[in-house]
Amino acid sequence: MTQPLGVGRVTFKRGGLAESVHRVHAAVVDARGQTVAWCGDPALVAFPRSTSKPVQALPVALGAPDLPGDELAIACASHAGTPEHLAVVARLLARSGSTVDDLRCGTHPPFDPEVAAGLIRAEEAPTPLHHNCSGKHAGMLLACVLNGWPREGYTDPAHPLQVRIRELHAELGGVGLDDVHVGTDGCSVPALALPLHAVARTFARIAAPEGELAPALERVFGAMRAHPFLVAGAGRLDTTLMPLVPGLAAKMGAEAFYGLALRETPRGPLGIAFKVMDGGERARPHVALAVLGELGAPVTEELRALAPATLHNWAGREVGTVEVEVSLEWAEQNPAA
Template structure:
């Protein structure tokens, strides 16, 4: 179904199709067919790490382990500290070398003569949590990304339990880690379980850490950080190829997938879905630029 349209100079020039699962309200499209949530799975995987014995240095580490971070210095140093506390270094990371995801951080890194490094990759926090959990359990580090590794089995169990459905398919995410397919409805259910869990449980610890440290979940000016700073009680986690999931205790949860993978439609559709749940949301416009200035917008039509 059409969930967003691109308007330039008052003319609708294109549309985005998608699926929106809403726990607490009517959804849009086929919300029960499994898909790959990509990085929106990360908070669920962090719950799996805690269940498997991961001990963060401080609760804020849980936000970074759940993050697709922008590679700002405070992100990179925290990843380094998680690894150091486990007695290992960045060379153990199995994610590919990359430049910072955030434009400002990337430019600064390149100006300083920096090159791609594994610790800069936006999933390095997740991988650091993976490795630290393996160290605690005495599991092999070299094979921690294999689907039959004890770590990945524990993470799959956590995703399945939180979503309330079996893993439909296994894939390989952009960072090299296994990714687990569930339905959009299952993803929304899982996010709601995080925010509505009892204090002190692994689920609630992850939700609380994300809400208390939104800058660690994404970065300065990035969509997840901006949304959590603007909407009290919200947890939200974007995923590649037009995926996002969010929840607020007492209101409900949302999981969406933009069919063509366009990230520009994520925020307008997410905000529209949250409004359906009665959540007061900011008026954030996704601009369409012409000559470097706004000449239109991407707007939700759900």
């Protein structure tokens, strides 16, 4: 395994002084499963959180090969709770004969601020449908029905569905089952922690599917690419980034984790995983653009606008800068350089 070198960092400065420093670890894996580049420690064990959703959606993709792409996309989503999102979740939920009462994700206000404000004005409480993970849970309920597993207890780590999802993480990540650490996510399903290179290998498999899982992986990749709005929502990084980068499927996770499946690079398909150690999510777009640039993706003005180098206050005055020091170490010479 490669040895960890310099940790990347994103520094937010005000008046020329560092105000916040966000340290970064990253791994890049090719279609052969080899770690070809890294920043910091590619063996760092971290929780991908919602970055795991494309893998968590595989049981329903495998069990329902004719599932519409928008419903598969919402099963991979951390959605914003808009009416468009909720309509697709409701349709997916109905396929298993389930209702909102069967969802075990809990409830939080919609991520979309206008929808959240509308509920307040209407004096309506959010429901589990508004939870950003409700699509994932609807997909899990359908996977249970398709596989003859009980819907009851579907979030329990010992449930057959969650056991299968853990196995898929190990298989795609190229690690042993004991290397997949089990915690609990915000929506009550198991949160699975793996080394960064294992998550990057998983996204490399999404970018370049092979083996028995290839058809399902290809459908997940295609659904995310075809329905970027459903994967997140207006103004959010996944939704904005995917249409701007050819051959990219991207999935954010809580606490500033990110996974990217990139098909079009000088090295062929690649999988990328990175973690901002302090969970500082404002650093995420800066890291994503830096890594994409080093991998040979064209960084256009539209992309640069996602991670501006200057900071402005509410009056529009420039008050600071952002310095990005995220340079990949390569196992061999970088052909994109």
